[in-house]
Amino acid sequence: MKAVLITGTTSGIGKAFAEKFASVGNNVILVARNEQKLKEQQLFLQDHYNVTVKYIAYDLAKEDAVDLIANTLDEWNVYVDILINNAGFNECGLFVKTDIRKELDMINLHIRFTTQLTKSILLKMEEMGWGRILNVGSTGSFIPSPTDAVYSATKAYIMSFSNALRGEYSKTGIKITTLCPGATKTEFATKANLSNTLLFKMAVMKPEKLVDIAYPKLMKGKRLIIPGVYNKLLVMFSMMLPISITNRITVSMLKGHDKTKKYK
Numbered sequence: 001m002k003a004v005l006i007t008g009t010t011s012g013i014g015k016a017f018a019e020k021f022a023s024v025g026n027n028v029i030l031v032a033r034n035e036q037k038l039k040e041q042q043l044f045l046q047d048h049y050n051v052t053v054k055y056i057a058y059d060l061a062k063e064d065a066v067d068l069i070a071n072t073l074d075e076w077n078v079y080v081d082i083l084i085n086n087a088g089f090n091e092c093g094l095f096v097k098t099d100i101r102k103e104l105d106m107i108n109l110h111i112r113f114t115t116q117l118t119k120s121i122l123l124k125m126e127e128m129g130w131g132r133i134l135n136v137g138s139t140g141s142f143i144p145s146p147t148d149a150v151y152s153a154t155k156a157y158i159m160s161f162s163n164a165l166r167g168e169y170s171k172t173g174i175k176i177t178t179l180c181p182g183a184t185k186t187e188f189a190t191k192a193n194l195s196n197t198l199l200f201k202m203a204v205m206k207p208e209k210l211v212d213i214a215y216p217k218l219m220k221g222k223r224l225i226i227p228g229v230y231n232k233l234l235v236m237f238s239m240m241l242p243i244s245i246t247n248r249i250t251v252s253m254l255k256g257h258d259k260t261k262k263y264k
């Protein structure tokens with residue numbers, strides 16, 4: 001069976017992607033930790049769309065996560081032709097105030113897991129000669145962010161990794177895309193205690209709208225997707241301005257978070 005594998009489907013952007021792919025007739029493999037939500041999502045998608053939906057409930061920051069996924073796909077005889085590396089979270093704050101265990105989990109999830117899963121899936125995609133991989137970065141992929149240093153660094157890795165891989169597959173049917181959302185209305189901001197920051201009080205996009213923008217560009221095989229004019233301008237200015245200025249702007253955008261308070 002051919003299927004789309006999406007990580008982080010129990011809420012937000014991953015959930016919207018799962019519904020989009022199911023609605024256009026793709027079989028879907030859902031991956032996240034919350035088994036109850038995954039079960040409900042499986043039933044909902046199978047009830048509403050005539051597709052097969054399976055799920056894997058696991059903490060993807062764990063070292064054996066990719067082995068578990070690869071073995072499960074083999075057992076089910078599932079071949080992944082579209083991979084959405086979306087699962088992620090933020091641990092925001094001044095670097096000395098943030099929780100190092102969460103930051104190491106973030107590095108494990110955003111960097112180690114994404115890298116290892118991409119390799120595992122690509123090896124099979126090569127045999128078929130066609131595939132799409134979407135790695136979810138952030139506008140922060142372009143902006144080293146004081147008071148969000150580790151998060152923005154992991155997202156910079158995702159963009160650099162995806163851009164380089166894309167070059168390896170330039171003359172093939174396999175395309176690697178980086179999606180760089182800005183503030184999006186999901187559980188992300190609440191979980192990271194970012195809801196009171198300027199960043200999440202300005203232009204916040206709905207995940208369904210983000211996916212409507214991203215889906216056709218992904219299928220066309222675009223290299224980079226920055227959804228929305230506001231996010232495009234943010235990235236453009238961050239590339240034009242000196243880093244000392246973007247540092248200061250980022251600090252202002254993230255003020256309001258309880259771990260960023262050194263800046264009075």
Ligand SMILES: NC(=O)c1ccc[n+]([C@@H]2O[C@H](COP(=O)([O-])OP(=O)(O)OC[C@H]3O[C@@H](n4cnc5c(N)ncnc54)[C@H](OP(=O)(O)O)[C@@H]3O)[C@@H](O)[C@H]2O)c1
Binds near residue numbers: 008090
């Ligand atoms: N929302 C924004 O403003 C924004 C902006 C830029 C980039 N992004 C990126 O967009 C992606 C999706 O985030 P979102 O906004 O949709 O946030 P969200 O609503 O919090 O969803 C995150 C998803 O990731 C899963 N997840 C988190 N840690 C996991 C782990 N260790 N193992 C397995 N699954 C895990 C969560 O499921 P479980 O809890 O069930 O495991 C959930 O399904 C992330 O990579 C994020 O960095 C978001």
